[in-house]
Amino acid sequence: MRNATALRPLATDPLLDALRAIVGPDHAMRGEDAPGALVDILQRHPGRARAVVRPANAEEVAAVVRLLAAERVPIVPQGGHTGLAGGGTPDSSGAAVVLSLARLNRIRDLDRDNDTVTVEAGVILDTVREAALAADRWFPLSLPSGGSCTVGGNLATNAGGTQVVRFGNTRALTLGIEVVTAEGEIWNGLRGLRKDNAGYDLRDLYIGSEGTLGIVTAATIKLFPLPAAHQTAFLKVSGIATVIALLRHARQGFGAALTGFEIVSAATWRLVAANAPEYRLPFAAEADDDHWYVLIETADEDSEAHGRERLETVIGAALEAELADDAVVAESLAQREAFWAVREHGLGEAQKRDGWNAKHDVSLPISRIPDFIAETGAALQTEFPGVRVLVHGHAGDGNLHYHVARPEGVGPEYWETHEHALRALVYRAVTARGGSICAEHGVGQLKVDALPDYKPPLELALMRRIKTALDPHGILNPGKVLAR
Numbered sequence: 001m002r003n004a005t006a007l008r009p010l011a012t013d014p015l016l017d018a019l020r021a022i023v024g025p026d027h028a029m030r031g032e033d034a035p036g037a038l039v040d041i042l043q044r045h046p047g048r049a050r051a052v053v054r055p056a057n058a059e060e061v062a063a064v065v066r067l068l069a070a071e072r073v074p075i076v077p078q079g080g081h082t083g084l085a086g087g088g089t090p091d092s093s094g095a096a097v098v099l100s101l102a103r104l105n106r107i108r109d110l111d112r113d114n115d116t117v118t119v120e121a122g123v124i125l126d127t128v129r130e131a132a133l134a135a136d137r138w139f140p141l142s143l144p145s146g147g148s149c150t151v152g153g154n155l156a157t158n159a160g161g162t163q164v165v166r167f168g169n170t171r172a173l174t175l176g177i178e179v180v181t182a183e184g185e186i187w188n189g190l191r192g193l194r195k196d197n198a199g200y201d202l203r204d205l206y207i208g209s210e211g212t213l214g215i216v217t218a219a220t221i222k223l224f225p226l227p228a229a230h231q232t233a234f235l236k237v238s239g240i241a242t243v244i245a246l247l248r249h250a251r252q253g254f255g256a257a258l259t260g261f262e263i264v265s266a267a268t269w270r271l272v273a274a275n276a277p278e279y280r281l282p283f284a285a286e287a288d289d290d291h292w293y294v295l296i297e298t299a300d301e302d303s304e305a306h307g308r309e310r311l312e313t314v315i316g317a318a319l320e321a322e323l324a325d326d327a328v329v330a331e332s333l334a335q336r337e338a339f340w341a342v343r344e345h346g347l348g349e350a351q352k353r354d355g356w357n358a359k360h361d362v363s364l365p366i367s368r369i370p371d372f373i374a375e376t377g378a379a380l381q382t383e384f385p386g387v388r389v390l391v392h393g394h395a396g397d398g399n400l401h402y403h404v405a406r407p408e409g410v411g412p413e414y415w416e417t418h419e420h421a422l423r424a425l426v427y428r429a430v431t432a433r434g435g436s437i438c439a440e441h442g443v444g445q446l447k448v449d450a451l452p453d454y455k456p457p458l459e460l461a462l463m464r465r466i467k468t469a470l471d472p473h474g475i476l477n478p479g480k481v482l483a484r
């Protein structure tokens with residue numbers, strides 16, 4: 001027989017009951033019952049939440065927002081939870097409700113003539129790419145996290161990825177959006193229009209706002225014709241200035257066919273060889289090597305043979321002009337995938353096994369990349385002797401993932417004393433060259449305190465006015481992008 005204490009019902013939060021009344025009993029839970037939702041993928045921003053709620057459609061999202069707005073409960077939108085800036089996790093107060101968009105996972109419409117697909121916010125990015133492929137169309141947004149991140153998260157962070165050099169980032173791929181406002185209204189802006197100058201561009205205001213202005217529930221995005229073939233090559237290049245000259249050569253030679261221009265520094269290359277040997281490098285990693293490794297991809301509309309011929313011509317000319325010292329062209333799909341596996345997974349895996357490092361996702365005018373690399377590397381060695389600079393990135397977009405690892409033989413406690421000053425050095429070097437301290441991952445919590453030091457005060461003031469206009473009670477993702 002069970003005693004009376006065991007039979008007594010657990011005290012419940014009336015807010016949780018109200019949320020369950022909207023989304024059903026299985027889709028609202030206490031924060032502590034959904035621990036995965038409370039910490040980011042890099043485990044840098046743990047938090048607590050009063051509840052986690054998973055509405056099924058835009059109407060339920062709106063009803064949840066109206067309920068929470070009435071009680072001034074902070075809302076943290078969450079998609080695939082792959083964000084790298086801590087934007088999708090709650091703070092430590094336990095006051096917020098995490099609103100997951102995962103169940104908004106329908107593809108609503110694919111319009112072949114308009115070359116658009118309308119998808120809900122929780123649809124996984126790779127699912128959109130597959131749906132496009134099934135309709136003989138191409139959706140070019142491509143991220144290493146594509147198997148987990150969502151379209152809503154892509155829009156909220158204005159994600160970039162590996163095809164930006166030709167197609168632009170998520171903003172450039174988006175024609176229309178549906179948004180639930182901070183008051184819980186549904187704005188249907190799902191217009192599949194390529195021209196629409198009827199007033200202010202609200203779509204572009206919401207894109208990249210990291211859940212601080214509204215909750216994206218669906219989007220109409222552009223599709224493209226399927227290329228006849230892709231060509232992929234790795235090149236070995238001496239020096240970052242030559243990399244930039246090679247980029248100019250590739251743009252000229254490939255024109256619109258150039259879809260990817262990714263770079264990896266020699267130190268990063270060596271780290272992959274040492275720490276993640278399961279990723280086979282097309283060039284051996286050598287000690288004291290200071291080459292850069294460039295992954296070039298083209299997408300050719302004409303034919304496989306034409307694409308291949310052009311690739312060989314352009315790369316041949318690059319070798320002749322000493323813009324590259326060596327080149328390996330992928331001969332099969334398996335080899336192409338192996339090249340991309342190095343870029344998309346090998347670099348990250350090797351660094352993970354090396355231990356935590358200070359990651360900077362920055363962008364620069366492409367012409368300033370060489371002096372940024374040379375001078376920042378030297379300044380870091382002066383101020384923080386022995387640190388290891390590990391660079392890779394989307395050089396075709398001026399976007400560097402500039403990671404700094406602690407000196408060999410030093411423990412993780414190194415960061416307790418040095419992280420802040422080291423980041424400031426890198427950010428100052430970026431800003432001095434007209435760059436941005438947030439290229440594609442967003443501000444989130446990671447850079448919210450740094451932003452005011454690197455953005456003009458008027459720009460921040462204008463952002464605050466927009467925030468106040470669209471979220472007057474400050475309930476949408478507080479503490480992200482703009483400090484409270």
Ligand SMILES: Cc1cc2nc3c(=O)[nH]c(=O)nc-3n(C[C@H](O)[C@H](O)[C@H](O)COP(=O)(O)OP(=O)(O)OC[C@H]3O[C@@H](n4cnc5c(N)ncnc54)[C@H](O)[C@@H]3O)c2cc1C
Binds near residue numbers: 079150159440444
């Ligand atoms: C291995 C790896 C590689 C990556 N590579 C890239 C890369 O190449 N390029 C790149 O840009 N990013 C990259 N990322 C970062 C990440 O995948 C992207 O930022 C992605 O767009 C986030 O989508 P998500 O659905 O996971 O969003 P989440 O992480 O859930 O959320 C990200 C932000 O968006 C907000 N948000 C989420 N959904 C909505 C919504 N529906 N409405 C309003 N706000 C919302 C959240 O509150 C948060 O602020 C990478 C991440 C990993 C782990």
